[in-house]
Amino acid sequence: MLKLVTLVVSVLVLTSMALIACGGGSSTSTVSGEQSASSPTNGDQPESSADDLLLDISVNGEDLEYDKGEMSAPAGREVTVQFRNVSKAQPHNWVLVQDGTKDEVTADGIESGADNDYVAPGDDRVIAQTGLLEGKDTGNVTFTVPPAGIYQFVCTFPAHNITMFGTFTSTP
16 A cells, blocks of 8 residues: 555656646735734635734735745734645645644645545544645634744645745744
8 A cells, every 4th residue: 555655646746747747936925914814715705803913924826836836814812724625636735834844744634634634533643634635615714823933834735845845933
């Protein structure tokens, strides 16, 4: 089984490397306003309140990349990340992890399989995650922003981590 997973990952890695040439800009999403979110799955905007923060992130069409390379929010605040998978065919997720662990989290997620959204259950390196979303789906995750520092977000679908990741900064 491990040889099959290694073969599949190798093929996906080579395919992903070829897609790197598709390029794309990186932009930043910073939360400083005060908004809140419900859990829409139909693309509607969440309702807002004065206590919660909302970050919105998507993918660049069929490219294996997020539309933002950086996100930030104040430490200790509750935030909702609304992830829109606008791809027509590719499944994606959004997973916030400890800095420097995205590739290991992805490798362990591959072992856990699609039934676990390619995230190992109980992985203490994972701070927050959406489910694995099929094309044209939207999902939310609400969590308390970890202590001030640098974190990463990544898509843990096999081999997407090579190009689908970014930096999440928790500000003081």
